[in-house]
Structures are given as C-alpha cells and as structure tokens.
Amino acid sequence: MSSDLTAPVAREKTTGLHIGDAKPGVAKTDPIIIADGVRRTFGGLTAVDVEHLEIPRGAITALIGPNGAGKTTLFNLLTGFDKPDSGAWTFEGHSLSGVPAYKVARLGQVRTFQLTKALGLLTVLDNMKLGAKGQVGERFWQSLFPFLWRKQDHQIEERAFELLKKFKLDEKSDDFAASLSGGQRKLLEMARALMSEPRLVMLDEPMAGVNPALTQSLLEHILDLKDEGMTVLFVEHDMHMVRHIADWVVVMAEGRVVAEGDPISVMKNPEVVDAYLGAHQEIDLGVVTGRYPAADAGKNKASKESK
Amino acid sequence: MSAAATAELVVDIQNVVAGYLPGVDILNGCSLQARRGELIGIIGPNGAGKSTLLKSIFGQVNVRSGSITLEGRDITSLRANQLVALGVGMVPQTNNVFSTLTIEENLQMGLYQRPKAYDERLEFVTSIFAELGKRLKQRAGSLSGGERQMVAMSRALMMDPKVLLLDEPSAGLSPVRQDEAFIRVSEINKAGVTCIMVEQNARRCLQICDRGYVLDQGSDAYTGTGRELLGDPKVTELYLGTLGE
The missing domain is CATH 3.40.50.300 (P-loop containing nucleotide triphosphate hydrolases)
Structure with missing residues (x-):
C-alpha cells in the first residue's frame, strides 16, 4: 500500500x-x-x-x-x-x-x-462480468450450449480479476456487492464500467x-x-x-x-473562487470556526512546509 | 474543550460487535466515548x-455483543424511532431524503413526533441553510446530491437532538459547501449538540473535531485530539493520504 x-x-x-x-x-x-x-x-x-x-x-x-x-x-x-x-x-x-x-x-x-x-444480490465478480459486452451466452439459443461461451466467459473472468486487483477488491470477489462499504461500491462501479x-x-x-x-x-x-x-x-x-x-x-x-x-x-478565476471554491480553501477550518487559535494553524502549516 | 473532557459521558460504546450477514462481523469490539458538548470525528x-458504527448506535444494525448507552441508559438495539424520541438525530450517507415529498414536507417528517415546534425549528434550520428556506415547495427528488444532503441535515436538526450522528456530511458537496457544512456542524456543536461525525474528508474533519477515532478493520485503532491525529505521520500515511498537502 x-x-x-x-x-x-x-x-x-x-x-x-x-x-x-x-x-x-x-x-x-x-x-x-x-x-x-x-x-x-x-x-x-x-x-x-x-x-x-x-x-x-x-x-x-x-x-x-x-x-x-x-x-x-x-x-x-x-x-x-x-x-x-x-x-x-x-x-x-x-x-x-x-x-x-x-x-x-x-x-x-x-x-x-x-x-x-x-447489484447488491450478485457477487462482486458477477457484477463485473455483467459489464462485459458482446457476450455470446446472453443469446437464448447459444446459452443452452456452454461450449459456445465457456471460453469467452473465462476470458471475461480473467479480465474482471485483473481489474478487481487494480482496485484492491480481488479479495472481495465472492462477497455480495451489498456487503461492500460505500467507498468500495464506488470502486466496483468504476471497475465494472x-x-x-x-x-x-x-x-x-x-x-x-x-x-x-x-x-x-x-x-x-x-x-x-x-x-x-x-x-x-x-x-x-x-x-x-x-x-x-x-x-x-x-x-x-x-x-x-x-x-x-x-x-x-x-x-x-475570481468568479469560480467566489461561487464554487470559497475563501477557506487554504485555511485551517479549526481556526475559521474559532476552535483553535490562529497561531496553532501557523504551526501546523510550518510543519507541513518543513516536510 | 477542556470542559468537554471532564463532562459526563453522553454516548458510551463498549466492545460492540455488529454486522449485516450471519457470521460476518463488520465491527469487532469497537469502543467509543462522547462527552457532553464534544465533536467526535471518525x-x-x-x-x-x-458507517456501520453509526448505524449500530442508531439501531439499524443488529448489535451482536457489547453495549451502547446514552446518558447512562442502555440503548443497545433500540429502534430508530425510540432513539429519535430520546434525542438522537441521524443524517444517513445516501437515500437520505423522501424524494417524492417537498423540502417542507421532508422537514415536517423530521418533526412528526413533535409537530407543534415546527415554526420555531424551521426558523433555526433555515438560519443555517438559508437556500432551503427559499425553496420549501420544491420536490426533494429534483435536488442535486449536495442539496439533498442539506435537506437531510436540516431534517435531523428539526427534533433538536442532544446527539447528532452524521454519516459523511460533506459527501457530494462542492468545496465551498463542504467548508460551510463543516462550519455549520461546528456551530451546531457549539450550540450544545454532541456530534459524532464519520468523514472521508479526514483532514477537514480532524481540523474541527475535539477528538478523533481512527477505525481499522472494525475496531478503534487510534484515538486522540483532532490536532494530535492530524500531526501523526502514521495516520497521515495510512488514512489521510499525502495528496492534500
């Protein structure tokens, strides 16, 4: 990590x-x-x-x-x-x-x-496999003959594992998607896309x-x-x-x-700063809210700079 | 803060084990204490x-062992409606508004156990979220993610809670609104409401909270004042990331 x-x-x-x-x-x-x-x-x-x-x-x-x-x-x-x-x-x-x-x-x-x-009641891996397009096994008649789609299914599974590994979800591949935390679901959705x-x-x-x-x-x-x-x-x-x-x-x-x-x-752009970013971007909110004296934030900033 | 450190315990969580699926524990003996007037960051x-820790306080997850008390009273596994009546407010992370209702109706839902106080509480809530006051008749379903979060926070505040549980209040908000949300949470806390806040924006959260808890694999790994945790290199490396510096 x-x-x-x-x-x-x-x-x-x-x-x-x-x-x-x-x-x-x-x-x-x-x-x-x-x-x-x-x-x-x-x-x-x-x-x-x-x-x-x-x-x-x-x-x-x-x-x-x-x-x-x-x-x-x-x-x-x-x-x-x-x-x-x-x-x-x-x-x-x-x-x-x-x-x-x-x-x-x-x-x-x-x-x-x-x-x-x-899809909470599918496993993480099944969620991933659903994202692949052009799957032969999705057609009615072909779905009845596994030899037609098994190879492609393996390839899809391999690719799914590769992506899950990248997103550090490979250990969760057999868990239901519903058991993932909010952040993990976000990662799963991106990997599925x-x-x-x-x-x-x-x-x-x-x-x-x-x-x-x-x-x-x-x-x-x-x-x-x-x-x-x-x-x-x-x-x-x-x-x-x-x-x-x-x-x-x-x-x-x-x-x-x-x-x-x-x-x-x-x-x-000043308009973007005013409407969107706000004036507190670089300031310690502890100081803005009056919880800590400004000197404390200065110390904090100084230690960051020395890093 | 020093006054808060010696004040009585409002929420006391001892060794809670909880989870959703049989045999899978998400919390493995997690403990947390919040004293009156404290702002706790998780x-x-x-x-x-x-999120599971907040849900277990709010009776939304089955607590398998351990105990949770509110002002000395055991509230382990009480139902959410009972907890609201006892003065616990909750702002969930997602699906947190009634999307087919208007903003006004959402706020009324927050106060259905005490409808007579509506006008007074509405005044308080719109003093914090002024933009909602101007759009009371708008359907919550037509709001953006960030605006929904504001409605959810407002609704939880309608009951004048003693303890407010916030699950990522800044999620989905623009930077200026995130800062505002943190400032508002701080103000709500200063008004005497004990707050327990879960946050992904850890840096901002630790800047305003009195004490922080770092959770890892279902138990409390570190605890300290917000300042101590902000300055702790291990916490920075593992949980804050170095991008924001």
Whole structure:
C-alpha cells in the first residue's frame, strides 16, 4: 500500500486542446462529444441550458460547479438516462439524441453514478462480468450450449480479476456487492464500467466516499486510462484531484457553462473562487470556526512546509 | 474543550460487535466515548466499519455483543424511532431524503413526533441553510446530491437532538459547501449538540473535531485530539493520504 502512496502523480498534461481563447463553448481541436443547445427543465427550474460544449478526445476533462449547477443532469442527458427538452449532441460523429442508455454504452460511452448502482444480490465478480459486452451466452439459443461461451466467459473472468486487483477488491470477489462499504461500491462501479472497454468514460464523483489514502492510486488508474487511449470526463468536488489529473476544466453554474480552461487558470478565476471554491480553501477550518487559535494553524502549516 | 473532557459521558460504546450477514462481523469490539458538548470525528479506510458504527448506535444494525448507552441508559438495539424520541438525530450517507415529498414536507417528517415546534425549528434550520428556506415547495427528488444532503441535515436538526450522528456530511458537496457544512456542524456543536461525525474528508474533519477515532478493520485503532491525529505521520500515511498537502 505504501508503494502506492509514494507513487508520483506527475505525468504530463495534454495541452493544445482548444482553438482560440479559452472561453465557454470554445472549439476543440479533436472533440469526442459536441453538444448544441441542450436544455432540460424541471417545472420552472432550468437544470441544464448549454449553448455549445465540446469535450476533447484523449484527454481528461473535469466538470465542476456548485451543487445544483446541472452537472449530473448533463451527464444523464449525454448518456441517455434522461431526455432533454431540446438540443442535439454527437459522440464520435454519431447523433445520440434520443438514443437509449444501453445503446449509448454499446457505442463505447459508459458512465458511473454519484449514488452507486451496484447489484447488491450478485457477487462482486458477477457484477463485473455483467459489464462485459458482446457476450455470446446472453443469446437464448447459444446459452443452452456452454461450449459456445465457456471460453469467452473465462476470458471475461480473467479480465474482471485483473481489474478487481487494480482496485484492491480481488479479495472481495465472492462477497455480495451489498456487503461492500460505500467507498468500495464506488470502486466496483468504476471497475465494472471499464469491463465494457469504453472509449469515453464518464465518472460522476469518483472520489466521493473513497478513502483519501486510496485516492492517489485511483488517480493513477484514471491517468492510465488516458494512456490507454480513452477519454475521461468526470464530475468532482475534490479540487486536489482536478488539479492533479485534469487537462481541461469545464465550470457549470445554474445550468450553463460559465468558464472553461486548464485547471490552474480556472481555479484562479475570481468568479469560480467566489461561487464554487470559497475563501477557506487554504485555511485551517479549526481556526475559521474559532476552535483553535490562529497561531496553532501557523504551526501546523510550518510543519507541513518543513516536510 | 477542556470542559468537554471532564463532562459526563453522553454516548458510551463498549466492545460492540455488529454486522449485516450471519457470521460476518463488520465491527469487532469497537469502543467509543462522547462527552457532553464534544465533536467526535471518525475516520478510516473504506470498509473499516465507520458507517456501520453509526448505524449500530442508531439501531439499524443488529448489535451482536457489547453495549451502547446514552446518558447512562442502555440503548443497545433500540429502534430508530425510540432513539429519535430520546434525542438522537441521524443524517444517513445516501437515500437520505423522501424524494417524492417537498423540502417542507421532508422537514415536517423530521418533526412528526413533535409537530407543534415546527415554526420555531424551521426558523433555526433555515438560519443555517438559508437556500432551503427559499425553496420549501420544491420536490426533494429534483435536488442535486449536495442539496439533498442539506435537506437531510436540516431534517435531523428539526427534533433538536442532544446527539447528532452524521454519516459523511460533506459527501457530494462542492468545496465551498463542504467548508460551510463543516462550519455549520461546528456551530451546531457549539450550540450544545454532541456530534459524532464519520468523514472521508479526514483532514477537514480532524481540523474541527475535539477528538478523533481512527477505525481499522472494525475496531478503534487510534484515538486522540483532532490536532494530535492530524500531526501523526502514521495516520497521515495510512488514512489521510499525502495528496492534500
């Protein structure tokens, strides 16, 4: 475990993703998703109102924004889990408007959920195997003849074990998914998404509920996905994660895209700091809440610097 | 804090063994004490039993052995509704709102044992979560994950609890809202509510809590003041990670 902790996360960021100035809706050199005029309302509330958005291929894009900004709703729309009032979008040139979620996944665009959707009464391994696509044994007649699908099943199982090992869930492979903790379910869901060998992975708050000591190795896995040629789009509130791995950041607020750019410049944007990050980011909350004197925090900071 | 250290025990958990499936114990002899007015933080790796510990206090998990007392009274395996009446509030991690009800109805549900106090408690809750006060008629199902968490916290506060159990109150909140949530938890605690909080954002949690417990494999591995644990290199390596520095 300690080797994971000390592993460096310093990998080169992908640059040169956009054409012209980094502003909301800026064109990308090689977009994998292009969305136009996507709008979704719930009664009087406009949850998503995106004029134009392009997601760069082969890069890691973070989607950030305050609670209720419409990030998850946009995820739901792009993956066919929800239908927009209007608008159109394409994935690798295929129009995905009105395409149901299972077909979207078959095309190579998979997602995870903020609130995990593990199948509790299946084992961890069975959950994983369910994620693989093109399984011969899923067809009625073929399912009756095990010799037709046994070999593929073994291959799927091997791949599942490989991924479970990566996510440190291999010892749990025979346990029911319901017996996993919240954080472990999050890991399982991410591993399951990778079973379908996607080209675009969309992660809805992958770090929420995951123990901080594990995040570093998880970040490595996400960076590996990019190295393997996948595109990653993720929603996250963990700014350390965004800073470390995102090549591009899209900021949403009240349903609209309000800023885009590389992580460093976006996080310096005063509007983003005001609306989203807050003024306490680098300050000890013990001091902010008056539980500890400021001198104590200074000592804490000094000891961090000396490290 | 020194006053809290000598104050009477409010929650006393002794050697609790608990689990969901027959023969599989998630908690293996876990002990924890919370004195009046303390803010206790519980951190630890995934699967350590943090949420299970809170659920066992709140009667949602079968306690196989050990005891849990509230102000000296044995509350081991009492039902959740009995515990709420005794002054224990709980904010679950997920599925924590009635999604088909409005925010207002959710808050009313939090107070169904004492409906006459509604106006007074609503004023208190909306003073903390002002944005909810403006959207009382909105259906909770249309809220984002972070907003649901706020509704759940508000609902638990409606009963004016003596002890508030919080299962990852910052989960799903944006950074500014996370900080706000921690500041609010601190304020609620300062108002006299003993708080026991499970958190993944261990650094923030330890910054504001009086004492922290580090859980590992179902028992309490380390305990100390929040400051001590923050400065402990072993805790940093195993449970805090080095990314946030």
